Amino acid sequence: MLIRVDPGSGVAIYDQIAASVRADASRGTLQPGDRLPAARELADALDVNIHTVLRAYQQLRDEGLVDLRRGRGAVVTDAASAGSAIVASVRALVADARSAGIPPQTLIALIREEYPA
Amino acid sequence: MTTPATASVTRPARSRLPLSLWLVTVALPLVAVAVAVVLQLAWLPQLPEPVATHWGGTAAPDGLGPAWSVLALTAALGGGLVVLFGVILGTARGAAPTAMHKFLAVTSLASALFVAVLTTVTLAVQLGLADAHDARLEGWMIGSAVGAAVLPAVIAWFVLPRAVVPGEQTLPTTPLELAPGERGVWIGTARLRGGVLAVLVVALALVLVATVLATVASDGAVWPILLAPVVVLVVAVLAGLAWRVRVDATGLLVRTLPFGWPRMRIPVGEVASVTAVQVEPLAEFGGWGWRLSPVGGFGLVARRGDALLVTRHDGRRFTVTVDDAATAASLLAAYAASATQIGERAP
Numbered sequence: 145m146l147i148r149v150d151p152g153s154g155v156a157i158y159d160q161i162a163a164s165v166r167a168d169a170s171r172g173t174l175q176p177g178d179r180l181p182a183a184r185e186l187a188d189a190l191d192v193n194i195h196t197v198l199r200a201y202q203q204l205r206d207e208g209l210v211d212l213r214r215g216r217g218a219v220v221t222d223a224a225s226a227g228s229a230i231v232a233s234v235r236a237l238v239a240d241a242r243s244a245g246i247p248p249q250t251l252i253a254l255i256r257e258e259y260p261a
Numbered sequence: 262m263t264t265p266a267t268a269s270v271t272r273p274a275r276s277r278l279p280l281s282l283w284l285v286t287v288a289l290p291l292v293a294v295a296v297a298v299v300l301q302l303a304w305l306p307q308l309p310e311p312v313a314t315h316w317g318g319t320a321a322p323d324g325l326g327p328a329w330s331v332l333a334l335t336a337a338l339g340g341g342l343v344v345l346f347g348v349i350l351g352t353a354r355g356a357a358p359t360a361m362h363k364f365l366a367v368t369s370l371a372s373a374l375f376v377a378v379l380t381t382v383t384l385a386v387q388l389g390l391a392d393a394h395d396a397r398l399e400g401w402m403i404g405s406a407v408g409a410a411v412l413p414a415v416i417a418w419f420v421l422p423r424a425v426v427p428g429e430q431t432l433p434t435t436p437l438e439l440a441p442g443e444r445g446v447w448i449g450t451a452r453l454r455g456g457v458l459a460v461l462v463v464a465l466a467l468v469l470v471a472t473v474l475a476t477v478a479s480d481g482a483v484w485p486i487l488l489a490p491v492v493v494l495v496v497a498v499l500a501g502l503a504w505r506v507r508v509d510a511t512g513l514l515v516r517t518l519p520f521g522w523p524r525m526r527i528p529v530g531e532v533a534s535v536t537a538v539q540v541e542p543l544a545e546f547g548g549w550g551w552r553l554s555p556v557g558g559f560g561l562v563a564r565r566g567d568a569l570l571v572t573r574h575d576g577r578r579f580t581v582t583v584d585d586a587a588t589a590a591s592l593l594a595a596y597a598a599s600a601t602q603i604g605e606r607a608p
Binding site: 148149153181189 | 439440441442443447448449507510585588589592
């Protein structure tokens with residue numbers, strides 16, 4: 145699994161870690177049952193505070209993407225596989241839009257219309 | 262968050278090995294074994310019954326058996342080895358012939374010749390004898406069998422086509438695009454599975470049972486000799502069953518599970534090039550776990566398929582099989598490229 149953080153991006157580091165895990169899950173790199181790296185190891189490798197990583201993991205737990213269990217670490221739940229189906233649909237949608245000559249801005253506007261925040 | 266732009270790694274097609282390689286691996290060894298069996302059959306009327314089948318440290322035999330057992334040994338062992346090497350080469354994939362393919366081919370020839378010549382020599386020294394106990398097998402006779410096996414193998418090595426180096430065809434990985442100040446970490450786990458794992462565990466169990474039996478049978482006399490090699494073997498196998506691969510700004514770190522040791526560390530400054538490759542465990546590394554091979558260099562191999570190949574500035578290569586190796590390679594390539602730039606700017 146690939147985790148990227150850019151301190152200069154203005155987005156909180158823990159949000160970036162959580163987003164990386166989400167992206168890995170939706171790509172299918174992370175499967176249900178896979179274990180995330182130990183928070184200490186990830187903090188060490190990314191050169192960030194361990195509490196930053198733990199906060200990202202807690203955020204993912206609140207979303208239902210991982211289970212946090214003492215002694216077992218963070219384990220990816222079945223919810224992760226739901227994301228990969230969406231990715232496939234998005235790819236198909238983008239391919240359709242491209243062949244129909246619809247620019248990205250129009251496609252995003254159409255999605256916003258269908259799925260208001 | 263973008264998907265890294267890496268070329269997908271496809272599994273290479275089954276190798277088309279040159280005909281000369283098959284001649285050396287299968288045809289010549291089978292001819293040698295067949296000639297030995299026919300010769301031994303023809304000698305049957307002139308041989309004592311039983312014949313000498315085993316020699317200890319001296320020229321005189323210390324074991325007797327029926328003559329057919331020597332013929333059966335020649336056919337089964339000689340033929341079996343040829344089949345084994347043939348099957349290994351038959352499953353080869355990718356560029357061919359590599360040095361490992363050639364090595365397997367000449368080893369097939371050498372082992373078949375050794376079996377054929379040695380069994381024939383042991384019967385030849387008994388021709389016309391009434392009692393097999395009178396047979397004498399001198400050291401130079403065994404030496405000539407070794408020579409008859411090794412010499413043709415060496416000649417075959419040079420007659421066979423030049424070895425190709427796998428990886429020549431693979432292109433360097435496109436480095437992951439990292440914004441200035443952006444950091445990336447890639448972590449993956451690999452473990453031996455299925456049949457390979459079962460075979461290793463059974464083999465290890467057999468070694469342990471044999472060690473215990475040998476110790477009991479010798480009233481404990483052999484354990485001081487056996488202890489060190491058995492411990493080394495057990496640790497070497499257990500330390501090559503699972504591992505975690507980590508790529509970060511400092512380079513590549515591979516730690517075997519569960520203890521984290523032994524480990525392999527390649528600092529980013531030593532990385533000359535990185536690629537994601539397809540690995541064939543038997544053809545390129547001769548097996549699984551920690552491997553050192555003339556073809557693949559140093560490697561940690563769990564299965565065929567995706568692997569990360571790192572070449573250092575001094576030319577040494579390290580290969581580790583792990584899923585999604587293409588992403589790991591692109592991240593390490595990005596860090597290696599920036600380390601080189603910093604190195605060039607430094608006085």
